[in-house]
Amino acid sequence: xKLMNDSNLEIKYxxxxxxxxxxxxxxxxxxxxxxxxxxNSKDQNKTTLIxxxxxVCNACRWAEMKDTVIDxxxxxxxxxxxxxxxxxxxxxxxxxxxxxxxxxxxxxxxILKYKYNMNPLTVTWAxxxxxxxxxxxxxxxxxxxxxxxxFTPNGKVHRLLTKIAFEELVHPFQPFIxxxxxxxxxxxxxxxxxxxxxxxxxxxxxxxxxxxxxxTMDRQFYESDMEISDLIIGGIGAEIxxxxxxISASELLPYLPANKQKLQSIGTEVHYLSYYLKxxxxxxxxxxVENTGFEPNTERTQGSYSKYSGIDDRIDxxxxxxxxxKYGLGRASYxxxxxxxNKKIDRVEAVAxxxxxxxxxxxxxxxxxxEYMDIDENTFWNIIDNARSPHLWGKNEDEWYLRNPVWKSExxx
Numbered sequence: 162x163k164l165m166n167d168s169n170l171e172i173k174y175x176x177x178x179x180x181x182x183x184x185x186x187x188x189x190x191x192x193x194x195x196x197x198x199x200x201n202s203k204d205q206n207k208t209t210l211i212x213x214x215x216x217v218c219n220a221c222r223w224a225e226m227k228d229t230v231i232d233x234x235x236x237x238x239x240x241x242x243x244x245x246x247x248x249x250x251x252x253x254x255x256x257x258x259x260x261x262x263x264x265x266x267x268x269x270x271x272i273l274k275y276k277y278n279m280n281p282l283t284v285t286w287a288x289x290x291x292x293x294x295x296x297x298x299x300x301x302x303x304x305x306x307x308x309x310x311x312f313t314p315n316g317k318v319h320r321l322l323t324k325i326a327f328e329e330l331v332h333p334f335q336p337f338i339x340x341x342x343x344x345x346x347x348x349x350x351x352x353x354x355x356x357x358x359x360x361x362x363x364x365x366x367x368x369x370x371x372x373x374x375x376x377t378m379d380r381q382f383y384e385s386d387m388e389i390s391d392l393i394i395g396g397i398g399a400e401i402x403x404x405x406x407x408i409s410a411s412e413l414l415p416y417l418p419a420n421k422q423k424l425q426s427i428g429t430e431v432h433y434l435s436y437y438l439k440x441x442x443x444x445x446x447x448x449x450v451e452n453t454g455f456e457p458n459t460e461r462t463q464g465s466y467s468k469y470s471g472i473d474d475r476i477d478x479x480x481x482x483x484x485x486x487k488y489g490l491g492r493a494s495y496x497x498x499x500x501x502x503n504k505k506i507d508r509v510e511a512v513a514x515x516x517x518x519x520x521x522x523x524x525x526x527x528x529x530x531x532e533y534m535d536i537d538e539n540t541f542w543n544i545i546d547n548a549r550s551p552h553l554w555g556k557n558e559d560e561w562y563l564r565n566p567v568w569k570s571e572x573x574x
Contacts, residue, residue, distance in 0.1 A: 170552040171550065172551075173548075174206065174207045175207050176207060176553075180552075180553070181212060182570040183218035183220075183498075184216040185501065186218060186221050186501045186502060187494050188221075190210050193488060194363075194367065195363045196208075198335055199339055201330065210367045220364075221502055223365065226373075233438070233439050236437045239376075240437035243356075244277045247279075256273065256358055257282050258270040258283050258345070259285065260302070262285075262300070262473070263472070263473050265360040265442065269358055270283050271307070271449070284309070285299070285309060285310070285344070286340035286344040287313040289474050290533065291473065291474065292474065294456060295473035295474065298453075302453050304454075305452065310348065312340075315412055315415075318408060322336040323335075323336050325395035325396075325402070326396075328536070330395055331487060331548040335394070335395060336394065337476070339394070339416050340416065345359070346419035350419050350424055355428040357429065358434050359378065359431060359433055360433070360435065360445070361440045361442070365435055366495065366499065376433065377432050378431040380421075383418055384420070384424050392416060442499055443500065455469075457469040461518075462478060463522075464521045464523055465491075466514050471492060485520060486545055487549075487550065488553075491518075491519035493514050520563075546561070553565070
């Protein structure tokens with residue numbers, strides 16, 4: 162479903178000028194694919210969601226293939242073979258599972274231990290600021306029978322990097338994403354445990370569909386032979402950050418990717434469990450509730466209708482609000498699109514949910530997050546409004562509006 166834009170309007174982030182919505186879900190072609198965050202510069206153009214000749218996005222086409230093409234019994238046999246080849250006979254840790262105790266990491270670590278008889282070491286890169294329910298779920302995850310190492314980065318430095326990432330990239334979640342991707346490979350490097358499991362492949366959500374046919378994460382996302390001087394955070398080189406903010410090289414080391422040569426000598430491989438087991442986020446939630454005591458929030462996440470998505474970190478709603486501002490897709494779009502693919506809701510309901518919740522300002526933790534980043538409210542809104550791409554956004558007096566929202570595409574059908 163194509164929605165036309167004025168050809169003279171400015172385009173930011175290298176996004177496609179023409180807005181196209183998937184015929185099945187609520188994604189548009191403005192959705193960016195994952196990037197190598199420690200190389201993410203301010204002028205980087207985004208790679209975006211691909212649609213086929215029938216107007217179906219990669220994520221929806223993959224969901225169809227999961228039901229019609231993939232032999233999941235064969236995939237599980239591959240998982241068992243992989244686990245058998247790494248399982249310790251001496252009771253040592255034989256795999257690493259990163260996570261925070263959310264529904265996905267709860268499912269991943271618990272099922273590997275209690276169904277596939279692995280002995281996982283779970284590792285956690287701490288959220289910016291835990292929510293109360295998030296911390297309870299983290300504790301319940303551990304107390305379901307799992308060992309854990311919690312890494313909490315230098316608070317002063319992490320706050321600064323979050324501030325820089327917001328001011329320069331409108332991407333306050335970036336320092337956490339960097340840490341979350343690196344913490345498990347670095348633990349592999351530190352403890353000599355070669356097998357790492359993440360839960361779902363980002364391709365489940367719309368990255369290149371070919372990535373779903375690979376069991377492992379692309380190594381460029383977590384390893385490098387770079388020096389600190391090569392690191393980029395918040396779109397700024399590490400040397401500039403160290404000089405301008407009086408930060409030492411040692412204080413930035415946690416954000417450096419794992420050493421390429423060391424991982425190769427260990428034989429580290431980062432696998433996605435979703436390659437081997439048919440992934441369904443809502444089923445992961447049900448499993449976590451039953452087996453680890455995971456509890457949803459008592460209220461829905463701002464920007465969505467869900468009570469169990471993005472409930473670990475108080476900055477999470479702000480992160481998805483920035484994706485809404487930059488790409489026209491917020492948390493409700495992500496949740497609803499995935500639930501369409503998993504046959505939990507239909508497109509009509511999804512469009513209504515997106516229209517109702519996607520644009521919601523995350524007021525609950527906003528003041529706290531502005532204080533965390535040392536940013537005043539006027540500065541915050543100036544940054545937000547400057548981040549809007551004119552080809553996506555228009556303005557009537559003081560009110561911003563999406564030029565081509567998904568419900569407009571629904572009217573075309």
